[in-house]
Amino acid sequence: MLVRNATRSLLYRRGLLSARPRTYATASRERVRIVEVGPRDGLQNESAVIPPEVKAELVNRLTKAGMDIIESGSFVSPKWVPQMAGTADVLKLMKRHKGMHYPVLVPNMKGLELLLDLLSKQPKSEVPYTDEIAVFTAATDAFSKANTNCTVAESLERLSAVAKRATAEGLRVRGYVSVVIDCPYSGKVDPAKVKDVSQALLDMGCYEISLGDTVGTGNPTTVGTLLHTVIGGSSGIPASKLAGHFHDTYGMAVANIFTALEHGVRTFDSAVGGLGGCPYSPGATGNVATEDVLYALRGSQYEAPGDLEAIAEVGTWISKTLNRPNASRVGRALEARRAREKLEKERENDGGAAETISAKL
Numbered sequence: 001m002l003v004r005n006a007t008r009s010l011l012y013r014r015g016l017l018s019a020r021p022r023t024y025a026t027a028s029r030e031r032v033r034i035v036e037v038g039p040r041d042g043l044q045n046e047s048a049v050i051p052p053e054v055k056a057e058l059v060n061r062l063t064k065a066g067m068d069i070i071e072s073g074s075f076v077s078p079k080w081v082p083q084m085a086g087t088a089d090v091l092k093l094m095k096r097h098k099g100m101h102y103p104v105l106v107p108n109m110k111g112l113e114l115l116l117d118l119l120s121k122q123p124k125s126e127v128p129y130t131d132e133i134a135v136f137t138a139a140t141d142a143f144s145k146a147n148t149n150c151t152v153a154e155s156l157e158r159l160s161a162v163a164k165r166a167t168a169e170g171l172r173v174r175g176y177v178s179v180v181i182d183c184p185y186s187g188k189v190d191p192a193k194v195k196d197v198s199q200a201l202l203d204m205g206c207y208e209i210s211l212g213d214t215v216g217t218g219n220p221t222t223v224g225t226l227l228h229t230v231i232g233g234s235s236g237i238p239a240s241k242l243a244g245h246f247h248d249t250y251g252m253a254v255a256n257i258f259t260a261l262e263h264g265v266r267t268f269d270s271a272v273g274g275l276g277g278c279p280y281s282p283g284a285t286g287n288v289a290t291e292d293v294l295y296a297l298r299g300s301q302y303e304a305p306g307d308l309e310a311i312a313e314v315g316t317w318i319s320k321t322l323n324r325p326n327a328s329r330v331g332r333a334l335e336a337r338r339a340r341e342k343l344e345k346e347r348e349n350d351g352g353a354a355e356t357i358s359a360k361l
């Protein structure tokens with residue numbers, strides 16, 4: 001069947017590629033959605049101050065590399081998460097494109113009002129700063145209190161009002177449930193509780209629920225058990241309404257994604273360069289790296305957005321900019337390959353020059 005390379009076509013339509021992509025024959029592949037969370041989840045835990053220009057540049061580079069859903073910041077209390085202060089500036093600075101989504105986290109009505117105020121001041125001719133918010137809660141009271149200073153029940157009440165108002169204002173609402181496997185404060189989490197909280201978020205109008213293995217302790221068995229409970233039974237939540245958000249603390253995130261794929265989940269959150277960690281989950285490392293997800297899906301029946309080589313270059317750039325090691329193994333391997341190829345080219349050029357000199361002599 002004739003299909004077009006989806007990512008290159010998207011870039012061409014956005015005016016980021018000059019040449020129309022060629023069409024070529026390939027087997028039809030099932031589309032997987034990737035929510036790139038690097039600019040939000042990835043940066044929220046960094047201790048050094050990151051200027052809004054750098055955050056906006058990260059979004060721009062990810063766009064050029066083909067990502068089409070980029071979580072771009074948070075309207076949370078700057079006292080709680082100082083790194084996300086200035087999200088309004090990031091949204092103003094970054095280049096926004098029609099058809100893309102730039103969700104931002106909103107924890108309460110105050111955050112939503114700040115966002116709505118910003119949107120109301122934007123010239124109508126511009127692409128909106130965002131058309132989507134993400135609300136977040138947890139499967140345990142202990143984590144919810146540490147993260148948002150209220151119990152799960154209190155957070156659901158708070159978020160229900162936020163979701164209702166956001167929907168009325170024309171915004172899409174995504175929901176997160178944190179600590180779906182283990183809680184750093186209260187231990188093992190009951191999958192039935194995850195199902196109840198997810199259902200409550202759907203009932204208040206969230207179009208999708210991202211299940212967060214915040215601590216990154218899940219493995220294919222525990223993730224499989226979780227999904228079996230959440231999706232299964234007559235009151236099961238359809239897999240199409242779920243997303244996987246796996247931190248890679250124990251190196252299991254890619255395996256967990258494949259387990260989730262087997263259960264029908266087709267949306268995954270990832271962060272370029274494996275950036276991130278949650279300020280309220282001590283010891284947890286970053287999200288699964290976008291590069292690792294794209295590489296793992298190569299040659300499979302699934303097609304994901306994003307150009308792997310280009311994403312890897314963004315991972316190299318942001319890791320250098322933040323002065324931190326690139327946490328993506330695929331990113332590091334591609335970096336090493338690029339360095340080798342550069343060296344070989346230089347050698348070739350040197351050899352060529354030497355040959356020219358000896359020919360002249």
Ligand SMILES: CC(C)(COP(=O)([O-])OP(=O)([O-])OC[C@H]1O[C@@H](n2cnc3c(N)ncnc32)[C@H](O)[C@@H]1OP(=O)([O-])[O-])[C@@H](O)C(=O)NCCC(=O)NCCSC(=O)C[C@@](C)(O)CC(=O)[O-]
Pocket residue numbers: 041044074075076077078079080081105107108110111112114136147148149176177178179212213214245277278279280
């Ligand atoms: C929810 C609150 C605000 C409650 O925090 P609180 O202290 O209970 O809030 P409050 O209502 O009592 O207000 C205290 C002060 O904060 C201000 N305030 C209040 N709200 C806002 C706001 N939205 N924006 C800006 N300022 C705000 C408010 O105006 C007041 O200012 P003051 O009078 O003292 O000057 C706080 O706990 C908070 O912001 N928490 C966010 C924590 C966070 O961002 N965590 C990381 C994101 S979640 C995550 O990473 C997990 C995820 C999603 O990736 C999935 C996974 O991996 O599991």
